[in-house]
Amino acid sequence: MPTVRYGAIACERHENESTLDALLRSGAPVSYSCKAGTCGSCMVRVVDGSAPARAQAGLKDSWKARGYVLACVCHAEGDLTLAPVDADTQVAARIVALDALSAEVMRVRLACDSGFDFSAGQYVTLIRPDGLARSYSIASLPGEDLELHIRLLPNGRMSEWVRTAARVGEAVRVLGPNGDCFYTPGRPEQPLLLVGTGTGLAPLYGIARDAVRQGHTGPIHLIHGAVRAEGLYLDETLRALGGVHYKPTLLHADGPVDQVVLGLFPKPAGMRAFLCGDPAIVQTLKKKLFLQGLDLRDIHADAFLPAA
Numbered sequence: 001m002p003t004v005r006y007g008a009i010a011c012e013r014h015e016n017e018s019t020l021d022a023l024l025r026s027g028a029p030v031s032y033s034c035k036a037g038t039c040g041s042c043m044v045r046v047v048d049g050s051a052p053a054r055a056q057a058g059l060k061d062s063w064k065a066r067g068y069v070l071a072c073v074c075h076a077e078g079d080l081t082l083a084p085v086d087a088d089t090q091v092a093a094r095i096v097a098l099d100a101l102s103a104e105v106m107r108v109r110l111a112c113d114s115g116f117d118f119s120a121g122q123y124v125t126l127i128r129p130d131g132l133a134r135s136y137s138i139a140s141l142p143g144e145d146l147e148l149h150i151r152l153l154p155n156g157r158m159s160e161w162v163r164t165a166a167r168v169g170e171a172v173r174v175l176g177p178n179g180d181c182f183y184t185p186g187r188p189e190q191p192l193l194l195v196g197t198g199t200g201l202a203p204l205y206g207i208a209r210d211a212v213r214q215g216h217t218g219p220i221h222l223i224h225g226a227v228r229a230e231g232l233y234l235d236e237t238l239r240a241l242g243g244v245h246y247k248p249t250l251l252h253a254d255g256p257v258d259q260v261v262l263g264l265f266p267k268p269a270g271m272r273a274f275l276c277g278d279p280a281i282v283q284t285l286k287k288k289l290f291l292q293g294l295d296l297r298d299i300h301a302d303a304f305l306p307a308a
């Protein structure tokens, strides 16, 4: 079995075990969240040994060149010596505002200490002072502070901290941005279809405003689904938002959001869709829109997968 070394820790990596799981089993202080190669929080540097290309998929070229790999998808055949990545992969930030948008959703605003380029709708990984990491979509526009909408989950490690312990002025770290769920200005006449449930609204709120700001000329349809009326947590703001056709929809009154969408847009071919939030709903809608004729290249989706 190959050996994995990280600082003073050395352990054997079992067959079918990821490098991350081997490190965690041995008590190594490595952050992680998705364990699926997307959030980036378990990135480490290879000091000695050879990691498979899959462990670098999606990383910036400059990070690949530095030997960075994602430990959660790293299954190297030989021995590996690893070290933490340089501090410049993460941006130091401070919480500058914490507001309840509803009983279930907190808005967290973060000011980054150094420049942080992002597009509205991408996601960042928020890293707490103790290393706990979770991904959140960006609701704000480039040039503004980072705005995140965090759903409060009973016993949720990050969300419970945000609700009860986090304070304005608190230092955190931010990794990213990642994801291709953002507006690009080509084809400004193309109808946009933005669909999200729960806090899946966060990236869509950013994307819709970004599209308006960048002079999008086609219709912008924003459909927000919730179980109950309290879940429509930006209802007033969205009703007042110029340039956007906002359609709130409630599960019990209107039916599942995918049925609502296909009822409104039975022939979606030619539209550009952004789908965010509950993984099952995102997956169902993506499939249905594709089967109804929407080109997969015109579907951008971020499923809010829970942390592993």
Ligand SMILES: Cc1cc2nc3c(=O)[nH]c(=O)nc-3n(C[C@H](O)[C@H](O)[C@H](O)COP(=O)(O)OP(=O)(O)OC[C@H]3O[C@@H](n4cnc5c(N)ncnc54)[C@H](O)[C@@H]3O)c2cc1C
Binding pocket: 034, 123, 134, 135, 136, 137, 138, 148, 149, 150, 151, 152, 153, 154, 155, 156, 157, 158, 159, 160, 199, 200, 202, 203, 302, 303, 304, 305, 306, 307
């Ligand atoms: C790309 C991406 C973008 C995301 N963007 C956002 C966002 O903008 N806003 C947001 O609120 N979340 C978002 N998430 C989800 C977020 O990363 C966390 O998973 C979520 O906040 C729960 O973390 P926690 O530490 O509070 O709960 P955890 O401690 O991780 O989980 C606590 C309990 O809740 C369960 N649980 C976790 N997630 C859910 C869920 N969605 N529904 C029901 N039960 C659940 C867990 O299984 C566990 O039992 C995103 C995820 C991804 C991958």
